[in-house]
Amino acid sequence: MTHRVGHGEDWRSLARDFYGDPSRAEELARSNGMDPSAPPRAGGAVRVSLGARDVSRLERRLGAAREYNAGIDLAGDGNYAAAAARFEEALKLDPSFADASFNLALACGKLGAHERAIRVLRELVSVEPFRADYQYALGAAHFAAAELSGAAKAFGAVLVAEPNNPRALFSLAAVRERQGNAAEAVRLYRTYLAVEPGGEWAEAARSRIEALARSAGGAR
Numbered sequence: 001m002t003h004r005v006g007h008g009e010d011w012r013s014l015a016r017d018f019y020g021d022p023s024r025a026e027e028l029a030r031s032n033g034m035d036p037s038a039p040p041r042a043g044g045a046v047r048v049s050l051g052a053r054d055v056s057r058l059e060r061r062l063g064a065a066r067e068y069n070a071g072i073d074l075a076g077d078g079n080y081a082a083a084a085a086r087f088e089e090a091l092k093l094d095p096s097f098a099d100a101s102f103n104l105a106l107a108c109g110k111l112g113a114h115e116r117a118i119r120v121l122r123e124l125v126s127v128e129p130f131r132a133d134y135q136y137a138l139g140a141a142h143f144a145a146a147e148l149s150g151a152a153k154a155f156g157a158v159l160v161a162e163p164n165n166p167r168a169l170f171s172l173a174a175v176r177e178r179q180g181n182a183a184e185a186v187r188l189y190r191t192y193l194a195v196e197p198g199g200e201w202a203e204a205a206r207s208r209i210e211a212l213a214r215s216a217g218g219a220r
Contacts, residue, residue, distance in 0.1 A: 003046045010039040018048050020057050020096070064094035071103060080110040098124060105137060114145035125154075132158045136168055143175060151175050166196040170205060182212045 003014065011025035019028075029036035032046055040046055050058065071086030087104035090097050101120050108117040121138040128134060139154030152175045158168035173188030189205040196202065 001048050001050060003048050005040045005042050005044050005046055007042045009042070011036055014040070014046065014048070017061075018050065018058060020061065020094075060093045061097075064090040064097050064100065067093065068097065068100045068103070071100070071107075075103065075107055075110075080107045083107045084111065098128070102134065102137070105141065109137075109141055109144060114141050117141040118145065118147075118150070129157070130161055132161050132165060132168075135161075136165075136171070139168070139171060139175075143171065148175050148179055152179075164195045166192055166199055166201075169195065170201045173205070173208070177208065177212070182216060186212050 003018070005014075011029045012022040015024040015028050016022040026036040028046070028048065029040075031049060032040075034040065067086045067090035071083040071090065074080075074083035074086060084104055084107040087100045087107060090100040091104065094100070101124055105117040105120040105124070108114070108120065118138065118141045121134060121141055124134045125131070125138055135154050135157045139151045139158065142148070142150035142154060152172060155168045155172040155175060158165050159172065162168070169188055169192040173185045173192060176182075176188060177185035186209055189209050192199070192205050193202060
């Protein structure tokens with residue numbers, strides 16, 4: 001078959017999409033008479049040779065994509081139970097479908113199934129530990145389950161990769177406040193405000209700083 005190369009696609013992404021195996025990138029490039037170290041030109045045509053097993057795998061991936069897209073639509077309508085079922089179907093067809101796993105975890109969180117969300121997200125993080133969105137979602141799931149040490153670890157991992165990530169700063173501040181570490185909570189809330197003074201949670205951060213200051217003053 002012939003594929004028209006889209007913007008941002010490279011040999012590894014093409015090999016992953018068509019063969020389910022990015023390690024076949026060099027094979028794909030050379031079969032097209034091209035240098036594997038140079039990405040194909042956007043808009044250009046690439047020939048993809050598909051054997052019977054490749055076709056079967058591609059059909060499963062396409063089926064998974066259809067289930068995934070249906071799940072996204074259902075989640076957009078607020079029907080998280082039905083969305084979760086579609087994401088599960090997508091994963092039956094393609095167990096490596098990371099976006100389906102991620103959105104399944106988010107849907108589980110909306111349904112209050114926080115422990116299941118944690119299990120799914122832990123698996124994702126084990127494969128891609130430097131994905132800040134996976135780590136943040138894991139922290140949020142731990143926080144919702146009142147597992148504060150797990151939440152702190154995950155939010156901290158986000159801040160190692162992205163020290164000024166505003167969501168992680170605010171969320172870790174909330175964890176430290178729940179843990180009774182008022183001084184660290186105030187420091188993190190102030191850091192959040194320095195990064196995003198007009199942000200979504202700026203008013204809440206200022207309110208928490210004032211409340212913690214009043215509490216500290218009353219304790220004297």
